[in-house]
Amino acid sequence: MATDGRSPRSASAPAPAAALEGTGFVHVVARADGDALAASGLLARALAARGTAYQVSVARTVADRTARIADRELAADDATVAIGAVDAPDIESYTRLDADDRPATLAALETVRELDATPDHGLALAGLVAAGVEPGAGESEWVLEAAAERGLVERRPGVAIPTDGPVDGLAHTTRLRAPWSGDVDATRDALTTLDVALEDDLETFTSDDHRAIGSLVALDAVGDDAAEPIAAETIQRALRPYATPEGPFATIGGYADVLEATAREEPGTGAALAMGHDARDPALDAWREHGRRAHGALSSASTSRYDGLFAIGIDDGPVEAVARLAAATRSPEPTVLVTADGEAAIATRGEGALGATVEAVARELAEVGIDGVAYDGGRRRGYLRYDASVDRATIVQIVRDRR
Secondary structure (H helix, E strand, O other), X not given: OOOOOOOOOOOOOOOHHHHHOOOOXXXXXXXXXXXXXXXXXXXXXHHHHOOOEEEEEEEOOHHHHXXXXXXXXXXXXXXXXXXXXXOOOOOOOOEEOOOOOOOHHHHHHHHHHHOOOOOOHHHHHHHHHHOOOOOOOXXXXXXXXXXXXXXXOEEOOOEOOOOOOHHHHHHHOOOOOOOOOOOHHHHHHHXXXXXXXXXXXXXXXXXXHHHHHHHHHHHHHHHOOOOOOHHHHHHHHHXXXXXXXXXXXXXXXXXXXXXXXXXXXXXXXXXXXXHOOOOHHHHHHHHHHHHHHHHHHHHOOEEEEEOOEEEEEOOOOOHHHHHHHHHHHOOOOOEEEEEEOXXXXXXXXXXXXXXXXXXXXXHHHHHOOOOOOEEEEEEOEEEEEOOOOOOHHHHHHHHHHHO
């Protein structure tokens, strides 16, 4: 496993937009998360508008992306764009779109504008939310303003979910955690206490209907015996969503949730969705399965607490989603480590990128002779893959030592 000499992009590579000028074919290799998926979709749509052929592939680890770039033989007018870190200091045939400490979606928006293309503002906002950026915050202010001016988003009461049905949306979302999360029947039972027609579509609901649902969800999420104080902040980010009247999903936050889910469960479907293809139904199927598995794994997890670190052990489930959910709702510590057989994930509520930490853990595992070590890291998240024979206590100890 190569870990040294990693750089944001190859030393002689031009800026992304310049690297794409005059190209006949572009291969985009993206990190497996919602932010990178959105960035790849924004870039792909800009290339399509220019008549440039392209291919988007999603790779789970730094090693996976490196192999895809290194193994590809490029024609004279081909270009490769990486979204996410690559261990390729000696490969000069690619350009890194993003940086470790900034959402890939923002970098993609800059490149798209430099290519004189108009970005899909709904996709961009969803990518930013997936990256942990509130719509309109910081550099994203112009994106929200442009979307609002075009009538693409409108803020309303309620909860950020992707589906038109509230029971389905709330049962499977990973943007919040309540006692009924992951269970459709339990979610329906909780909502039947309200005077709301649950089988109707959200678009037919009144503002009072949305407010009633939002209030119940907030009370259940914060009032859950297992909830930590951070859950109150998390639920606030899921309330008063930006609805998308013409978008593929009901809200921007729900769109982001689907991007995150498909990036891990069915990356090909996620890439197709981000590129603008008709992939809504399979994407929602993947999202439902992702949410069900994540909530189920967290419900049956074992936990241990250390200074600054909350360790969670699960038998099966999407480790990254479980780590993100726990950090946002269940962890008394700012950093969460989730371990399963042969893989682990780290999530943090802090602002720093976790790439260096995960890389150091991966290096230490490789140095002691562990097979199959691979990793990936980004803003507030990290992923590890290793031989399933490694004891979970070993992973916990290494992460504790490296924090």
